[in-house]
Amino acid sequence: MFENIRLSFQGIWSHKMRSFLTMLGIIIGIAAIIAIVSTIKGTNEQIKENLIGSGDNTVEVSLYQGEWEYEMEYNGVPDGVPLVAEEVLDEIADIPHVQSVSSYVSRQDYGGVYHLNTAFSGGYVRGIDENYFTTCNYIMKEGRGFTEDDFLNYRKVAVLDEDSAEALFQGESAVGSTIEIQQEPYTIIGIVTKSKVFEPVINSIDDYYTYAQDTAGSIYVPNTTWPIIYQYDEPQNVVIRVDSTDNMTAAGKACADILNNYLSPKDETIEYKAKDLLEQAQQIQELSSSTNTMLIWIAGISLIVGGIGVMNIMLVSVTERTQEIGLKKAIGARKSKILSQFLTEAAVLTSLGGLLGVVVGIILAEVISYVTTMPVAISVPAAIGSVVFSMVIGIVFGVFPSYKAANLNPIDALRHE
Secondary structure: OHEEEEEEEEHHHHHHHHHHHHHHHHHHHHHHHHHHHHHHHHHHHHHHHHHHOOOOOEEEEEEEEEEEEHHHHHOOOOOOOOOOOHHHHHHHHHHOEEEEEEEEEEOOOOOOEEEEEEOOOOOOEEEEOOOHHHOOEEEEEEEEOOOOOHHOOOOEEEEEEHHHHHHHHHOOOOOOOOOEEEEEEEEEEEEEEOOOOOOOOOHHHHHHHHHHHHOEEEEEEHHHHHHHHOOOOOOOOOEEEEEEHHHHHHHHHHHHHHOOOOOOOOOOOEEEEEHHHHHHHHHHHHHHHHHHHHHHHHHHHHHHHHHHHHHHHHHHHHHHHHHHHHHHHHHOOOOOHHHHHHHHHHHHHHHHHHHHHHHHHHHHHHHHHHHOOOOOOOHHHHHHHHHHHHHHHHHHHHHHHHHHHOOHHHHHHHOOO
C-alpha cells in the first residue's frame, strides 16, 4: 500500500501541470461545497443567537388561550387555573437540564405608570419572585435588588431595567425616586442589566420589528405586592434557565406539561405553552438550508465533472505505461496488484484535490464573509467528509482504467510502442 502511494506521488509530481488540471474540477467542487456549508452554518448560528440571545438559554412558559397568550387585563382571571405553588416549582426544577426556575406575573402597560408628567407606555410591569433576576441572568447595575423583607412586608419598591429607567427619567438618577403604578407610589431601589449584553444583527426592517418589540423596558415589583396594583392574584408565568441552547425545547415542553397537570379550566383551549424560540430558529434555519441544499447539489456536479477528468487522465496513464504494465505482469505481478496500484493513484490524485479544495473553500468563505458581512462558521465534519468523498470519487472513476490496466495481455503490452 505504502509503495503504491509513493509511486502515485512520484507519478503526480512527474506530470505536475497535467495532475493539477485534472484535480481542478475536484478543487472547485469541494471549495464551493465548503464555502456554502460554512455560510449556511454561520447564518444558522446568527439566526439562533438573534432569536434566543447569546448564552441566555431561558424559556418562558405562559398561559395561552388557543394560539394566543392569555390576556388577563381583558379576559379576567380564568377559572380552574391555580397559582403556581412552591412544590410545583420544585418539581419543575427537577426537570433534566434545568438550572433555575422562577415564577412571575406580567402586564403590558399603556398609561398606568408615571414619573411626574412622564408616562411609561408600551413597556411591561412584572411581579417577580426572589429567583427571577438570577434565572434570567440579570445583575444589579445600580442600587439593590429585592430582599426577603420586601416580599414578606409587602413593600412598594420597584427595580427598573435600563430601558424603562431611560424612558421615565431620561438620563437622571432614578434610584430613590418615586413612580406611580396604577396610582400606587413605588420607590425605585435599583437598576438591573443583563449580565451578558447581546445585540442582535438586524439586516432588514422585518428583523427590526422582530427584535425591537422587547426594547420598551420593564419595571419589576415584588410579586406579593401585585394585588395592591391590580386588586387580585393572577396565575403566574414560569421562566426556566437551561444548561444549553439545544435542551431548551425539551425542557420547555416538560415544564408546560407539569403546569398543565394542575389545570382544570372550563375552557379547554386554555393551557400553558413554552415560547419556543429555538423551534422558531430551527424553522427559519430549515427554510434557509433547503434553498442552500440545492446550491450544494449544483456544486456537486463539478465533482462529477472532475471525476470524469480523473477517469480520462487515468486512461491516458494506462496507455502511456502499457509496457511498464506488461513488464510487471511478465515477471509475475497479479491482476490485483496492478488494479490496486492504479486505484491508489486515482484516490491519491482526488484526495489531494479534496485537500486543496478545503483550503480554497475556507479562504473563499472568509472572503464572502468580508465582502458581504455574512457570518461564516467552518464545519470540520464537512471538511473531513469532503476529503473522504473526493477519495471515493477517485476510486469510483478509477475503477474502469484500473480494470483495463489489470487485464492487459502481457505479450501485447510488451509489444506496444
